[in-house]
Amino acid sequence: MGVINRVINYTQRRGLREIMTRLPSSSPENLVRMTHLAEILTRNHDDKEILRQMREAFRQNHPSLQLARNAIARLSPNCRDRLVNNLMISALVIGNSMRENEIYQREGFTPPLLMVISPTMRCNLNCYGCYAGGYRQDFGLPFELIDRVITEGKELGIYFITFSGGEIFIREDIWEIYAKHPDVYFQLYTNGTLIDRETAQRLAELGNVAPMISTEGMEQRTDARRGAGTFKRIMQAMEHLAEAGVLFGASCTETRDNMEEICAPEFIDLLIDKGALVIWYFQYIPIGRTPVMELVPTPAQRDEFRRRVRDLRNTKPIFIGDFWNDGYYVGGCIAGGRQYIHINANGDVEPCACRLSRRVGRGRARGRRPSDTPGRGVDPCRAQGADQAVRRGICALR
Numbered sequence: 001m002g003v004i005n006r007v008i009n010y011t012q013r014r015g016l017r018e019i020m021t022r023l024p025s026s027s028p029e030n031l032v033r034m035t036h037l038a039e040i041l042t043r044n045h046d047d048k049e050i051l052r053q054m055r056e057a058f059r060q061n062h063p064s065l066q067l068a069r070n071a072i073a074r075l076s077p078n079c080r081d082r083l084v085n086n087l088m089i090s091a092l093v094i095g096n097s098m099r100e101n102e103i104y105q106r107e108g109f110t111p112p113l114l115m116v117i118s119p120t121m122r123c124n125l126n127c128y129g130c131y132a133g134g135y136r137q138d139f140g141l142p143f144e145l146i147d148r149v150i151t152e153g154k155e156l157g158i159y160f161i162t163f164s165g166g167e168i169f170i171r172e173d174i175w176e177i178y179a180k181h182p183d184v185y186f187q188l189y190t191n192g193t194l195i196d197r198e199t200a201q202r203l204a205e206l207g208n209v210a211p212m213i214s215t216e217g218m219e220q221r222t223d224a225r226r227g228a229g230t231f232k233r234i235m236q237a238m239e240h241l242a243e244a245g246v247l248f249g250a251s252c253t254e255t256r257d258n259m260e261e262i263c264a265p266e267f268i269d270l271l272i273d274k275g276a277l278v279i280w281y282f283q284y285i286p287i288g289r290t291p292v293m294e295l296v297p298t299p300a301q302r303d304e305f306r307r308r309v310r311d312l313r314n315t316k317p318i319f320i321g322d323f324w325n326d327g328y329y330v331g332g333c334i335a336g337g338r339q340y341i342h343i344n345a346n347g348d349v350e351p352c353a354c355r356l357s358r359r360v361g362r363g364r365a366r367g368r369r370p371s372d373t374p375g376r377g378v379d380p381c382r383a384q385g386a387d388q389a390v391r392r393g394i395c396a397l398r
């Protein structure tokens with residue numbers, strides 16, 4: 001990194017840290033002022049635009065203002081600092097600029113924002129239709145490989161790692177990964193059943209790990225797919241995480257059957273009451289042990305879901321990500337190295353965590369650097385000769 005870039009990054013970090021130290025006592029007016037300062041410190045045009053939109057939303061007393069205040073109030077100081085330092089500053093503000101400028105000039109491509117890694121496919125549950133069943137259960141990434149891939153990712157400006165699986169809390173050695181990379185932000189997709197009070201406390205001490213707990217909706221539906229008693233364990237896990245001040249959220253697979261339930265205001269209110277700050281929606285994809293075509297949402301349901309999510313965003317103080325209906329906002333499919341890649345539990349580099357049988361090239365994480373993977377920068381749909389597949393972010397191959 002050149003001297004000028006180092007100076008710019010230093011100035012950005014100092015300015016953004018200054019914002020951070022003032023956050024806990026911020027009034028709505030100050031939050032608006034801080035978006036001005038953050039905009040000045042940001043070099044990326046898309047980020048500037050997001051900050052402008054955020055400012056406008058705050059001014060209009062949009063629920064996102066309450067969400068920001070909830071996040072400030074609910075997170076422990078350590079979790080709040082890591083969220084701002086690792087995710088917002090290193091992965092987004094400085095990371096975006098680094099990947100798009102320095103790394104692009106050096107490597108000839110723009111690395112993705114995040115890597116999704118599946119360290120194991122083993123799980124303590126056996127949910128109906130689980131995609132993890134499509135992989136061999138004895139697959140698992142060695143600690144050294146996970147550590148090396150994350151280290152090399154950082155050299156490429158990647159500071160946001162998502163662990164999928166399998167159930168990540170089954171692997172005790174992964175705690176050492178979180179501690180060894182305190183500058184990285186880790187998001188975990190988990191069934192939540194292994195998060196007790198002590199686990200939540202350990203996560204709070206680390207500060208750089210945010211669990212997203214899978215649920216199908218309310219108790220009856222969740223237990224029907226995940227096993228009796230799972231919903232109660234999820235609710236307990238959320239209480240422990242909230243008590244410890246850890247950022248957490250919910251991850252919901254949208255099917256033809258549960259669509260109404262997972263976007264019902266009562267369900268969203270329950271999650272907010274428990275302290276969740278995020279919901280990820282994923283439309284059901286018929287892969288895995290027992291794919292069921294009848295569970296795939298219909299086009300009309302997808303459209304209706306899109307409308308409901310828009311209404312929820314305008315009324316509820318919770319961050320909502322809607323895969324794949326949000327493709328419109330991110331310029332289409334983000335897989336294939338455009339914004340993310342998936343490294344599965346066998347060490348294969350895949351364009352997308354949901355496309356296990358359709359890998360691009362022979363990308364292998366073992367023995368290679370992330371920048372060596374053939375999948376980078378490749379649109380997986382086009383790589384399969386389906387040029388028309390990605391339209392307005394909707395992948396027709398699914």
Ligand code: SF4
Nearest residue numbers: 123125127130166191
């Ligand atoms: S908790 Fe997740 S990984 Fe485990 S069986 Fe259920 S869906 Fe599969």
